[in-house]
Amino acid sequence: MLCLQLVPLPANSTEPAPLLLRFPTSAELEAPQGAGLIGAWSFSSLNKEKVEKIARFNAWLPDAMLESKARAAFACAKIGDPNETCRSESIMVREEGELQSVLHAGPNKRGFIITFQPIMVPEGLSLRVPVKELEWDGEKIKPLRTFTLVYGTRIAKTQKAKPKMTVEELKEFWVAGTPGKLAVEVDKGLAEIAGMLSVLTANIDAKNEIPKAWRDLPKIKTLEKAGRARCSGVPCAGVRIYKDTPESLWVTFASDPWVAGSLPPSIGAAMVSLDADAAKWETNVWGLTFAGY
Numbered sequence: 001m002l003c004l005q006l007v008p009l010p011a012n013s014t015e016p017a018p019l020l021l022r023f024p025t026s027a028e029l030e031a032p033q034g035a036g037l038i039g040a041w042s043f044s045s046l047n048k049e050k051v052e053k054i055a056r057f058n059a060w061l062p063d064a065m066l067e068s069k070a071r072a073a074f075a076c077a078k079i080g081d082p083n084e085t086c087r088s089e090s091i092m093v094r095e096e097g098e099l100q101s102v103l104h105a106g107p108n109k110r111g112f113i114i115t116f117q118p119i120m121v122p123e124g125l126s127l128r129v130p131v132k133e134l135e136w137d138g139e140k141i142k143p144l145r146t147f148t149l150v151y152g153t154r155i156a157k158t159q160k161a162k163p164k165m166t167v168e169e170l171k172e173f174w175v176a177g178t179p180g181k182l183a184v185e186v187d188k189g190l191a192e193i194a195g196m197l198s199v200l201t202a203n204i205d206a207k208n209e210i211p212k213a214w215r216d217l218p219k220i221k222t223l224e225k226a227g228r229a230r231c232s233g234v235p236c237a238g239v240r241i242y243k244d245t246p247e248s249l250w251v252t253f254a255s256d257p258w259v260a261g262s263l264p265p266s267i268g269a270a271m272v273s274l275d276a277d278a279a280k281w282e283t284n285v286w287g288l289t290f291a292g293y
Contacts, residue, residue: 014080014081014085015084015106015107015108016080016084016085016086016087016108017079017080017081017084017110017111017112018092018102018103019079019087019091019092019093019111019112019113019114020093020095020098020112020114021067021094021114021116022113022115023063023066023067023070023115024046024115024116024117046117050117050119050291050292053119053120053292054117056120056121057120057125060120060171061182061183065183066118066186069183069186069187070114070190073187073190073191073194074087074092074114074190075092077194077197077198078202079112079194079201080108080110080112080201082202090102091106091111099113099134100136103134103136104136109135109136109137110133110136111133111134112132112134113131113132114129114131114197115129115130115131116129117129117130117292122165122167122171123154123155123170123293124152124154124281124293125151125153125174125185125186125189125293126150126292126293127150127151127189127193128148128149128150128289128292129148129149129150129197130146130147131147131149131268132144132145132146133145133147133201144206145201145204145206145208145269146208146265146268146269147197147201147268147269147271148267148268148270148289149196149197149200149270149271149272149273150193150270150271150292151188151189151190151192151193151272151273152273152274152278152282152288153185153188153189153275153277153278154275154277154280155170156277189273192248192250192273196250196273199271200269204269208265208269209269210252210253214240214252214254215240215254217240217254218240218241218244219237219240220236220239220240220241220251220283223241223244223279223283228249228276228279228280229249229279229280230280230281230282230283231282232284232287233286235253235285236283236284238285239252239283240254247275248273248274249273249275249276249283250271250272251274251285252269252271252272253285253286253289263285263286263289267289267290270285270289
């Protein structure tokens with residue numbers, strides 16, 4: 001039985017939303033159909049190619065390291081409300097039954113499933129994170145809003161040795177050292193994703209639609225003209241720049257010739273963070289949220 005310790009909250013603070021953090025293990029990737037209702041939501045977007053890329057990441061950075069880093073990054077993330085306090089371990093759960101117990105017993109009846117899908121190719125990392133918002137209605141858990149976040153980093157073209165680097169040489173680039181570049185990028189990516197999720201949960205309405213004002217944000221073609229970004233495909237007409245700093249570029253999807261409003265329901269509202277080299281490789285939010293790299 002799950003026991004909750006209730007702690008008085010500081011003035012003007014809000015009980016933080018419970019989180020179920022999902023990390024695809026080798027066994028689950030081989031047989032995701034047995035993972036329950038929440039598992040089905042978590043793994044519905046995976047195909048054979050993604051599974052192979054996640055397996056590569058798991059081989060290069062142990063599962064346990066990703067989990068510990070993610071739990072630290074999301075403990076104090078302002079996801080449900082900007083006045084949230086930090087989360088205790090008791091409401092950052094690992095199993096479907098635990099989440100149901102926390103939502104049933106605790107003061108906050110809304111929570112989030114956050115699934116980490118690290119898509120690793122030898123040339124780069126795409127940390128893809130589908131998120132489902134849930135609510136306990138007194139009898140069962142029902143789904144509310146859907147979000148998809150992506151953090152992308154790539155090896156700069158100038159860093160690639162000639163002749164072309166082998167997979168083993170590229171692996172060495174990512175994992176050598178303490179901490180290795182991959183571990184550093186995972187830390188940065190998790191912080192970026194937590195920040196972007198805070199933005200989306202604060203701005204996306206109950207219908208999963210973006211604010212109308214976001215359609216007036218700068219278009220990605222402004223950075224393409226400056227040689228700082230590349231976007232391929234018709235959906236690029238809907239890519240908007242939410243934030244542009246020397247450290248990262250945040251892009252979202254505001255409109256599209258075929259679809260009014262947000263991306264399809266399986267993706268929901270989306271935001272992508274890219275470093276300078278990843279932005280020069282691709283900024284198409286449709287492609288990055290569906291497939292990663």
